[in-house]
Amino acid sequence: MPVSMTLRELYDRIREVLPEVDARYVLNKRAGVTAADLIVAPDSGVPEGAVGLVMRDLERFQTGEPLSRIYEERAFWGMDFVLSPATLDPRIDTEVLIEAVLQRFKDRSPLRILDLGTGSGCILVTLLSLFPQAYGVGVDLSPAALQIARSNAQRHGVDARAGFVCADWGGALEGLFDLVVSNPPYIESDVILDLDENVRKFDPILALDGGQDGLQAYKRIFSDLNRLLDEGGFCFLEIGFDQEEKLTRLIKESRFLLKSVHADSAGHPRVVEIFSAK
Numbered sequence: 001m002p003v004s005m006t007l008r009e010l011y012d013r014i015r016e017v018l019p020e021v022d023a024r025y026v027l028n029k030r031a032g033v034t035a036a037d038l039i040v041a042p043d044s045g046v047p048e049g050a051v052g053l054v055m056r057d058l059e060r061f062q063t064g065e066p067l068s069r070i071y072e073e074r075a076f077w078g079m080d081f082v083l084s085p086a087t088l089d090p091r092i093d094t095e096v097l098i099e100a101v102l103q104r105f106k107d108r109s110p111l112r113i114l115d116l117g118t119g120s121g122c123i124l125v126t127l128l129s130l131f132p133q134a135y136g137v138g139v140d141l142s143p144a145a146l147q148i149a150r151s152n153a154q155r156h157g158v159d160a161r162a163g164f165v166c167a168d169w170g171g172a173l174e175g176l177f178d179l180v181v182s183n184p185p186y187i188e189s190d191v192i193l194d195l196d197e198n199v200r201k202f203d204p205i206l207a208l209d210g211g212q213d214g215l216q217a218y219k220r221i222f223s224d225l226n227r228l229l230d231e232g233g234f235c236f237l238e239i240g241f242d243q244e245e246k247l248t249r250l251i252k253e254s255r256f257l258l259k260s261v262h263a264d265s266a267g268h269p270r271v272v273e274i275f276s277a278k
Helices: 007-017 021-031 035-040 050-063 092-104 122-130 141-155 188-192 216-230 244-253
Strands: 003-006 045-047 073-076 079-081 114-117 135-140 163-165 177-180 229-238 255-262 269-275
Touching: 003 007, 003 050, 007 035, 007 045, 007 050, 021 035, 021 050, 045 050, 073 122, 079 122, 079 141, 092 122, 092 177, 092 229, 092 255, 092 269, 114 122, 122 135, 122 141, 122 163, 122 177, 135 141, 141 163, 177 216, 188 269, 216 229, 216 244, 244 255, 244 269
Parallel strands: 114 135, 114 177, 135 163, 177 229
Antiparallel strands: 003 045, 073 079, 229 269, 255 269
């Protein structure tokens, strides 16, 4: 098998472009190299085919394509999730929603979970992994996104407790849920063109565009929530960093109780926690 570079040489080349953690990730994905291999056998040869793949990956990255899109995979809550062009690339800010749910349900488990706009399924699958007694439903308008969500549920062994529905938010659903979660599109339409290119180019517009006021998805969710959220149930919604005031007003108009607002690591409002008293 032809060899064109040693492991150390290839690693050093990758490090010219990527930080250490990402460089090791690329080596592992394309050459099956572990951190231990770098220490024990840095002068071992790397097959030309693997070197070529790595070089093409670096070219794609340098033109603005995120590693998560190159490898169609993203870590979320310590779990690896498959992605596709039909799904949003999960952000670490969304982990605030998981933390908030765990804080609320620290003494009991939700039994019926609804994830509206499930995308890759990262929120629903993570929650089902954390709450083994729960059953969940993921809803998305995109059949392609639902296919990815199903595969992630299978990947993490929760598919027997997960159902997926192709629908426009909660309009096609019946039944009550004691936990509703969503990371809906909340970016104002006029702002989409100002987003970073790696977001605008690689994330589906369906998962980004929240309408002219950025609130269209929330309004749809609230219109269904009275029917779907059980008495005493909780709803957790991710929001934009500058939307707390607008969401507070919308929640009040929808006759729900704003229980708490959870901040991200930068101190920005990121998740609203809503209670149904009925």
